Amino acid sequence: MRYLTATVALVCLFSPAFSKSAAQNNAWIEVSSSAEFFRVSMPNQPTEKEQARHFGEIDAKGKLYESEFEGASYAIWSLADSKYRSTHDVDGYLDAWADLIWGDLLKSARDQLPEDARARAGMTYVKELPPTPLPGREYTFTLGATTGTTHFYIARSRIYVLMALHQAGRVAAEEKFFSSFSVSANMPMPSEPKIGDGHALAMNSDPKDYNQVFTGREVTQKVRVLEKPEPTYTESARRYGVEGTVVLRAVVSKEGEVTNIHVVRKLPHGLVQQAINAARGIRITPAMKDGQPVSMWIELQYNFNLY
Secondary structure (H helix, E strand, O other): OOHHHHOOOOOOOOOOOOOOHHOOOEEEEEEEEEEOOOEEEEOOOOOEEEEEEOOOOOOEEEEEEEEEEEOOOEEEEEEEEEOOOOOOOOHHHHHHHHHHHHHOOOHHHOOEEEEEEEHHOOEEEEEOOOOOOOOEEEEEEEEEEEEEEEEEEEEEEEEEEEEEEEEEEOOOHHHHHHHOEEEOOOOOOOOOOOOEEEOOOOOOOOOOOOOEEOOOOOOOOOOOEEHHHOOOHHHHHHOOOOOEEEEEEEEEOOOOOOOEEEEEEEOOOOOOHHHHHHOOOEEEOOEEEEOOOEEEEEEEEEEOOOO
C-alpha cells in the first residue's frame, strides 16, 4: 500500500489538472510554441504552468507542459537560463542539467517515497542523443513503483527537458512522445565542445621528412608504452551509473610526450577529462624510422565499468 500511495503522489506531481474525461480521450495532439521554438506530440491538451528552477549555477525560467493518458505522465519543460555563458562547454552544461533533473525536478517525487524505496531510487545515464535537433542525452530513473525516461536538449541558454513516467511493468507511449520532438529551423544552435589540447596536425607525404607525424604502418619501430596510469572514476559518473569506453586519438612526439589529444568517443560526467589526464601521464618510448626518433599517431582506449 505504501508503494501505491507513492505512485499516486507521483502522478499528481506531474499532472495535477488531469481528469477522468481527459484519460478517455486517446487522441494525441501537437503542442507547439513559436516563441519557444519547439513542437511535440502529447496525449490530450496539456496544462501549462510558469516555471522557475534554481539549482547550482543554473537560474532558469519558462513553462512546463504536462499531460497524462492511461496511467502514464508526459511533461516538457521549456526553460531559458539567465546565467548561461557562451564559455560553457556543451558536455559540462549537460552534466549540470542532469544534476538539476535529479536534484530538483525529481526531488519532490523522491521525497514522497517511503525510506526504503527512496534509498533504491536512482537515475542512470543511457546515451548521448543524436545531435539532431540538438545536443542531448537520455537517462532512465526509478522512483519506487514508478519508472521513467528523460531526454533533454540544450540550445545555448534554452533547455528542453522531456519526461515520461509510468508504473513499472506497464507499457507507455514513450517513443511516440520523444520521437515527435522537434525545433524550428531558426533555433540558435550551441557551439561544439572543444575537448583536447591541440589542433589536428597536417599530414606530410614526404617519407624522408622526419618532423612529420607518421602512422604505425610508416615507422620502423612503433612506440613502446613504459607506464600507463589508470583514470579516476568521478563521483558524478558513479552517481549516474555511467559505463563505457572513452577513445582518444593523440600524437606521441619524438620526445616521448603525448600531445594533440582529440576525443573520438566520449562519456559524460567528467570521464573524458579523466581519460585525458591519464593519457598525459603515460611514459612512452617514441617511435623510430630509419634510426631516427619520430612522432606517431596512436589511439588510446579507457574502459569505465562499475563493479
